[in-house]
Amino acid sequence: MFLQPVVSIKVGRIMGEIALLQMVSIPDLDANLQQAQFLIEVAVKQGARFILLPENFASFATGRMQEVAAQEIDQSGRLRSFVAEQARRHGVWLLAGTIPTRRRADGSLLHARARSASWLLDDAGNEVARYDKIHLFDVEVADQQQSYRESSEVEPGDTPVVADTPWGRLGMAVCYDLRFPELFRRYQQAGAELLSLPSAFTRTTGDAHWEVLVRARAIETQCYMLAPNMGGQHTPKRATNGDSMIVSPWGEVLNRLKQGAGVVSADCDLQLLRDIRARMPVLQHVKLAPPSSAS
């Protein structure tokens, strides 16, 4: 088996209360949990109060998504108890990237596929919100793996979710959702100030599109983008783009980390956000309603 231990931890150039964890998960679930735990400790020591993990932070590249999803049907699941315990122990808010689960939000159980759920926990480890990834990555990519068929393993969610945090109102999205601006317009209209985008962007597509799209969503919604990504070589066939970034509502990249496991942090200034919106009120200038589905 291909195992790449984390030998160095990188940190961005500034520090703040909001911290993204960039991970290089490997085909070993225990090692991934250790990596996450270690990075959380680094972030906490730097003063983080809200920590965001990438998509599939524990199950990525393990080939065990369905096995994990079958166990994550309530709060006693291993990954869900891990994140709740981390939030409680350190007294921090946590966005648990995504965790696959066989239980839908309405309580019903899936028998084959999983939902890819992004959980928001408060500093006591309580669940505040859950968003299920809506747009699934069924795409041919010119990389080593060539073909991605996420929908063979995942059932898409159908509901946008916003939640209030001590840092502002958060609109929740995951990875490939980034390419669908209508979701982010909805969040802007629902009063979002922060947008979370835990990701595992491929190196090939990320190289071409990641920065442009993350900054575009920040600029057009006038929100802070919080985008923790996977960033490294996970298996001989799987490489991710990294470049986790926090982007201001003006489109400025406040902090970023190109590759490797590490922590990217910054502060979000809601006064700056309000100034930008007051001077350039794009939301009030929206002219076109969504097209009616009948035509």
Ligand SMILES: O=C(O)CNC(=O)[C@H](CS)NC(=O)CCC(=O)C(=O)O
């Ligand atoms: O498969 C896993 O273990 C974890 N999940 C992912 O890696 C997901 C689905 S395959 N990746 C993306 O959505 C990449 C999107 C992307 O790269 C793009 O939009 O260009």
